[in-house]
Amino acid sequence: MEIIYSSKPLLAVMTSVFVIPILLSCRNSNIRETWTFIAGFIKLLIIVSMLPVVLAGKQPAITIYEVLPGLALQFRVDAFGLLFAIVASFLWIITSAYSIGYMRGLKEHSQTRYFCFFALSLSATIGVAFSGNLLTMYLFYEMLSFSTYPLVTHHQDREARSSGRMYLVYILGPSIGFVLPAMLISYHMSGTLEFAVQGFLPDQGNYTGLLVLLLLFIFGFAKAGIMPFHSWLPAAMVAPTPVSALLHAVAVVKVGVFCVARVMTGVFGTKLLASFELNTVICWIASITVITSSLIALSQDGLKRRLAFSTIGQLSYIVLGIALLSRSGMEGGMLHIAMHAFGKITLFFCAGAIFVATGVKNISEMKGIGKRMPITMAAFFIGSLSVIGLPPCGGFISKWLLLMGTVQAGQYVMLAVLLTSSLLSGAYFLPIVYNAFFCKPGNNTFQGGIQEAPAWCVVPLSVTAMFSILLFFYPQPFLQLSRVAVDSFLGGP
Amino acid sequence: MKLIGMISIFWLFIVLVYGTSDFSAWGDPESPCNLHVSNYYIEHAMSDTSVPNIVTAILADYRGFDTMFETAVIFSAGIACFFLLRRPKYDAPEAVVFRHIQTGITLRIEKGGRLPKESDEFERIDTQWVPYDLVIQVTSRILVPFIQLFALYVVAHGHHSPGGGFQGGVIFGAAIILFAVSNTLRKTTHRVSEKRSAVLCAIGVLIYAGTGVCCLLAGGNFLDYSALSGLLGVDPVTARSHGIMMVEMGVGLAVTMVMIWIYYNLSSAGKQHEGL
């Protein structure tokens, strides 16, 4: 593993300085949003430019400052982090476009604040993805929590307030109560917090101690939405839809999952996990979440809430995949970060577009909506396919790899879990699509021809939908990245 | 509350009495506290400072820094009383009482009324007025100068006998307070106005600190009076003695004025137009 010095990771995180021009141009919304796009493209360019280097097996790294003796603010880009960063930063641009349509369409207040905090949370996400040690990761994790708070509570009404409270309690409580002590305990055990390929925790240790530590980490990163620390996600759906789309389908939740995965690989290391069979514990926890959340999703009527519960389940796929510790399982888990992101963001975009165009939020009111918004609902269909894991969508590849992984690891119960959950997700998505196209609307709401949401909304969701399909045929960059990552985690090809 | 207080106090008493068990006996010349540092003072005070009163020597020289801040404490007490109590000047009293001296008639003038000039005919009196007692007035009038003289003696003779700036200052202040008690507060503030007392007490402390700064400028450490020997034209030991004198005067001035100032504010609850 060759480490090369590069300031690119820092630059990628620092693109949040564009907050300043965004703030300054608060009077003119066009200029403001231009700045957002500029920031997004710069960020994406910087991140993508690291792709060849990382694929060649090198790791760009930069140490910024030693905040505590022996503990630095440190960025190190490996394949796993880069995969996540590419997804997040690419989708940011699309979401920005969508945000414009959505926010203007609804004439939301405080749009400048919205765009500022959006930029900040993206930087925090990239920071988490690139962080080279646990401390840096924790720092950006907390930064993300606080910079998304104003986004979640954007409406500033009673509902937003109670949801915001729930959000903070669920995110902040475990992160201070569990992660912080866990981090310190592991620091005391090993004297370092820097992620290592095979984990930095010493090989020896007693089972109970390690198990407690692992559980503290896994539940502490509550953004991963592992039950019982999942309730914040449905609550956070009061946020404007672009926020739900990017943050609660991509950035925030994936940050949680990413942190959990990082802890499993970089802190504990696959060998340690395997030798104590700690991974089975995680598998069980994840599988319980997968099944339960899918069941809950079935009973939800609010579209966004149903999506939220679906997200909870899908997040646990990723955790499950990595906890399998088999080659395909880990590849599939990592790939699922990307695949699920494209699929789920499409679904959220559609939900938002429906809301903008018709003001409808509940699934039961959407019968026959396909006649009015055919493009949106077609995209919705593609997104659902991807999330369920059916070809010709990207989700199929990752799910296939996950299934392979269970077989490789010999965990047939998990195979069953995954299959059941796929069936369940089919059960809660496909009826929506069916009803939208083939049911007659109960009243006359959706008559009167095609009437889509504004172009700023429709174009992004079509783009993501197309990408979902595209990734089925061309998953190379992500697949390669995940292979490189898994190679290093499992030690050799 | 009383019972709880009593019980806890009782326990504290027992504990503290237990704590005395390792004390060296009372009056024991061999106890550690009488052996270490203090012996140096007794043996060297004369040769170091040529001040026979060891307490004064330590107070103003060896531990002169403590004393400077002691003066600062009393100064800040004066400022604090003023800060807390003083009513602004425009906060005029509700009614002012005058007495026609010849007839003994009392005039009560409500707020806003026209006030007679203070003269032989009219005299302003306190609202709670007690007729003057001639014996007290005359006695105190006679006593005051003697007390003041004694105070000056105490300040000046602090090198050789008990006393010093602090005691002298308090006695001087007490003399003026005696005047204020036996006469009226207004008469006193006429003689030593509040502003004057405030400024003078700051100047008193400044004399102390300034002496120290002079030592600093003369090349010594802060409050190292021996550095003043060149300035005063005497040998370093005598310079220390002179330095102590200067400092004592500063303390005396500051303490006098602070005592008066605090008394002004306390006795009139900050109004200062009528007092005890």
Next chain:
Amino acid sequence: MIWQVEFIILFLVIICGIAALWVKDLLSAAILFGAYSFMMCILWAVMGAVDVAFTEASVGAGVSTIFFVAAVFRTSRRTKD
């Protein structure tokens, strides 16, 4: 330094202290406190601490008492305890 004398004074000090806290008239309390200070001052003089005794005589028995009297004069004289 006759210890009997000192003993008596110590006793008086305690008595004065308790009395100053006992009486229900604050003016008396102030005066008793002055007496307490003066007893204390004698005690210290007996112990050879002349400077301290001098200071206590002028401060404790003198100025402090006056301050107390002034304060009592400006507030109320009676108290319940």
Next chain:
Amino acid sequence: MDDMIAIILSKYNYWTVITLMMIGLYAMIVKNNLIKKIIGMNIFQTSIILFYVSMGMKKDATIPILEHHPGMQEHVYHAADYINPLPHVLMLTAIVVSVATLGVALSLALKVYDQYGTLEEDEINAKIRKASVKS
């Protein structure tokens, strides 16, 4: 028995100090009237001064003013002849501090009286409670 008397004789001064201290502390904790509390505070402070002064006491020694007259320059002073002066110095400072504290305490008490018209703590608390209920 002789031991007992010896102990008493060597410690009674300190015990008096503690007694006074407790009297003062009791007044500060239990007394209801603010002026009484302040008197208690002063008793408390003087007891500590007494403690220091007793500490510096030496049997068969004189007051800490050196014997001196012209022509005595070469005289050597013996520490055992004079009472320990250091505690006296410290206590001069402490007395000053106590009178300064007294001044500030009394002016605060005057301010309290101005505000509530009483110096009894229970009455003041009752008034505060009434005011807070009203608002």
Next chain:
Amino acid sequence: MTEHYSVLLIIMPFLSGLLISIFGWYDQKKCYAIAILCLFLSIIISISLLLAVMQNGEPVQYRIGGWAPPWGIAYHVDYLNGIVLVVISLTSFLNLAGARKVIEKEFSDRIGAFYTLYILFTTGLLGMVVTGDAFNLYVLLEITSLTGYALIGFGVNRAPLSALNYLLMGTIGASFYLLGVGYLYMGTGSLNMADIAHLLPAIYHSRTVMFAFLLILCGLFVKMALFPLHGWLPNAYSDAPSISSGLIAPLTTKVMVYVMIRMVLTVFTPAFSFSFAALNSTMVWVAVIGILSGSMLALFQTRLKRMITYVIVTEIGYMVGGFWLGTRDGMTGAILHIVNDAMMTLCLFLSITLISYKIKGDRFSDFRGIFRKMPVTMTAFVVAALSIIGVPPTCGFFSKWYLISGGIAAGHYGFIAALLFSSLVNAVLFFRVIEIGYFEPFSDHGANSGHVPEVRMDEAPVSMLMPLMITAAMLIVLGIFSGDIVTRAIQFAIPASII
């Protein structure tokens, strides 16, 4: 002149305080200028003192009056108090820098007296920190206390009563300290801290030393408002004028913690305090109870200032507990937290000063819509709140890091749990306020548009905002550079015997 810096640091503000009191009677306009100038100079001097200590690697000594210790009073600046000196002068300066208008509004007819008290208070604190003499410390402690009582007593509501209570409690505390010093003097015959430390080991077994230790600690605990003895603090700090509490709240308690550390480490030395007296675990448990109850009590408050005073009580528990863990990390955390907590509290109180400049009342309900009205102030407030909660990269996180790490090293899990619990409670406390300021008055966010009733932006003047912004920025800067602070200064402040 450099060798005189340690004494100049005290003398210069002292002289300026006196000058101000004279100018107060003639030309009140000059008071502010003198005060701010002398505080600025004291920052420079204290920083250069710290740098001198860091360069030479050994303490700066100064003999006042030219007398060698233990006969004279000596000043002694080492790593530990070098840091605290900088904190004091900086806090005092920042609190005063922008407050001119507030002071003129609040103390219109006694400006001179106010500035004098302010400067004397700072002088007392600086002196307490710099001195190497146990009795000198008492005198300076009294200066600080007296000026503090006056500054608090001039406040609103029941401020005089609170100040009187504070005075009574403070006098008990100071007297206990004095008594303890007396016991020490009785045992050793010396008042100089280094000398006492030198003489003590011969009489460790003596009950006198043990009682001296206990009495001094008791006195200091009253003064620093450790939990069961905290009764005076909430009233006194919350009723004080906001400018005074901005000075007193960040500094007094922290300096008392410093004095405790100084006493325990320098005078009694760890050999006595941690091995012979062996109070470690008791003290940590006391601190734990303090932290827990402070947090719980803070939850019941409905006024911002009062709530923050209870947070201060909690923070005292952090420092005392961290220190008495007796591990290197714990002590580092305690000392670092002196610095950080002073800055955090300052930031909070500065923002309260600004808020009270524009808004009447400090009940939570008075803060409706304040994010719209005063966005800059509230940003600083949020930064301070995050720091108190302990969110990286603000400085509060890093001291908490060390404290918890010390707890792990000592195996004291009760302390860790208390710390984490109080962090969570702090989050609740501050977000309760932030929620009110951010959400209320509620808008009706319907399907089409939501418009909060228009609240105009109405910030305090820039001159007042600047110090606040600087303080808020300091919180983050201190956090990022906390590693440097620890490796360059704090680790030398802790005796090598502690691991």
